[in-house]
Amino acid sequence: MDETATADAGGSGTAGADAGGSDAPAGDPVVVGEGVRKAYGDVDALDGVDLDVAAGEVFGLIGPNGAGKTTLVRALTGTTEAEGDLRVFGAPPREVDPSRIGLLPQSFDPPARLTARELVDYYGGLYDAARDTEAVLDDVGMADDADAWYETLSGGQKRRTCVATAVVNDPDLLFLDEPTTGIDPAGRRAIHRLIERLAADGTTVFLTSHAMDEVERLADRVAMLRDGRVVASGAPDRLVAEHGGAPRLDAATAGPATEETAAAVAAGVRERLGDDPSVEATDGGLRVRGVRPEAIGAAVDALDGAGVAFDSLSWSEPSLEDVYLRLTGEEYARRGGDTEETPAAAVDGGER
Numbered sequence: 001m002d003e004t005a006t007a008d009a010g011g012s013g014t015a016g017a018d019a020g021g022s023d024a025p026a027g028d029p030v031v032v033g034e035g036v037r038k039a040y041g042d043v044d045a046l047d048g049v050d051l052d053v054a055a056g057e058v059f060g061l062i063g064p065n066g067a068g069k070t071t072l073v074r075a076l077t078g079t080t081e082a083e084g085d086l087r088v089f090g091a092p093p094r095e096v097d098p099s100r101i102g103l104l105p106q107s108f109d110p111p112a113r114l115t116a117r118e119l120v121d122y123y124g125g126l127y128d129a130a131r132d133t134e135a136v137l138d139d140v141g142m143a144d145d146a147d148a149w150y151e152t153l154s155g156g157q158k159r160r161t162c163v164a165t166a167v168v169n170d171p172d173l174l175f176l177d178e179p180t181t182g183i184d185p186a187g188r189r190a191i192h193r194l195i196e197r198l199a200a201d202g203t204t205v206f207l208t209s210h211a212m213d214e215v216e217r218l219a220d221r222v223a224m225l226r227d228g229r230v231v232a233s234g235a236p237d238r239l240v241a242e243h244g245g246a247p248r249l250d251a252a253t254a255g256p257a258t259e260e261t262a263a264a265v266a267a268g269v270r271e272r273l274g275d276d277p278s279v280e281a282t283d284g285g286l287r288v289r290g291v292r293p294e295a296i297g298a299a300v301d302a303l304d305g306a307g308v309a310f311d312s313l314s315w316s317e318p319s320l321e322d323v324y325l326r327l328t329g330e331e332y333a334r335r336g337g338d339t340e341e342t343p344a345a346a347v348d349g350g351e352r
């Protein structure tokens with residue numbers, strides 16, 4: 001089956017793509033889900049999810065709020081029942097040896113009157129063989145604050161401590177549900193390095209996150225969930241190449257730009273570069289798509305020629321965030337609900 005969305009990612013409802021495909025590494029998968037479904041009353045939290053995760057892979061699961069990410073993690077860790085075929089290390093999730101699994105749930109409230117060190121000690125004590133508490137605290141950047149009660153820690157320090165409790169058993173398979181939420185940039189880096197080190201040592205990591213830069217950096221493969229279905233999957237660079245769109249030049253203007261100004265800039269770019277450009281008014285100014293680095297000067301001339309007074313310019317290559325915004329439709333929603341071009345059109349090779 002295709003590993004990217006051949007279906008309508010705009011929501012008209014064909015079955016989700018298989019999150020396996022040609023990017024999937026060879027070897028027995030550690031995690032398999034086939035036709036996974038979970039309903040809460042009328043809500044289809046998971047609506048036929050297929051995926052597989054290979055040993056040693058960092059697998060990223062992304063999608064908007066309510067897409068079903070946490071439900072899928074819960075189903076794969078046996079903390080909720082779901083229909084379909086779910087196998088972890090070849091067994092149903094609830095039959096897997098817990099010492100092989102690490103789980104950082106999205107919401108986790110450990111006892112508040114224990115110190116970070118006591119908490120890691122406590123969770124380590126649940127296993128026959130656990131890692132050294134001090135080393136684990138050091139891994140997550142909590143060595144200096146290890147003697148503070150959990151309840152007195154900042155939000156980011158709490159999250160770091162929770163990550164420590166999830167890795168203290170040195171799991172073969174680690175589920176991290178939004179591990180870096182609330183963690184400052186230095187702390188995020190520490191967690192990223194930890195994930196990279198664990199993966200290099202052979203741990204399989206199943207990561208959900210809203211931080212696209214994090215997923216793009218860490219994940220070997222990504223699956224994007226929307227309304228309980230996988231709408232795209234594959235290696236991040238391939239998803240970006242297929243769905244990320246063109247490089248863009250953003251001109252930040254003092255006031256909102258008009259469609260007339262955008263049309264004038266488009267005419268100027270056409271005249272100078274011969275391309276048929278896409279120029280759109282954004283919340284903060286104007287965006288010219290398809291501008292290669294060598295054409296930035298001509299695009300700036302077109303802005304000047306149209307009388308656009310801009311405060312700053314930025315040029316960027318497409319990223320996983322662009323894929324996300326395109327396939328969720330958020331890119332278009334940002335322009336005040338303009339749905340003229342649907343995300344499905346973008347998936348099917350529309351304007352890039």
Ligand SMILES: Nc1ncnc2c1ncn2[C@@H]1O[C@H](COP(=O)(O)OP(=O)(O)OP(=O)(O)O)[C@@H](O)[C@H]1O
Nearest residue numbers: 040043045063064065066067068069070071072106
């Ligand atoms: N215990 C529950 N009871 C009823 N509905 C639930 C329950 N858990 C999840 N849902 C619903 O299932 C859908 C998927 O929720 P889920 O938490 O899996 O999404 P998510 O992708 O993890 O979202 P977020 O990014 O906000 O964490 C949502 O519509 C949610 O309201």
